[in-house]
Amino acid sequence: MKFLDRDDAFFAAPWRRWVTVLATGLWAVVELATGNPGWAVLFGAASAYAAWEFFLRRKP
Secondary structure, three states, X not given: OOOOOOOOHXXXXXXXXXXXXXXXXXXXXXXXXXXXXXXXXHHHHHHHHHHHHHHHOOOO
């Protein structure tokens, strides 16, 4: 089982993919602004991984 499965029916709609990437990225900015760099790195990495998985990685 993958952490984020882009072939899952839930992520079939493109807006759900965008919301996943943008929500985690926005939360990383909020955490950084409130002085929590550890959580900012964690959510920033989650956003980057989601962007990689949904938009940048090619299908085999």
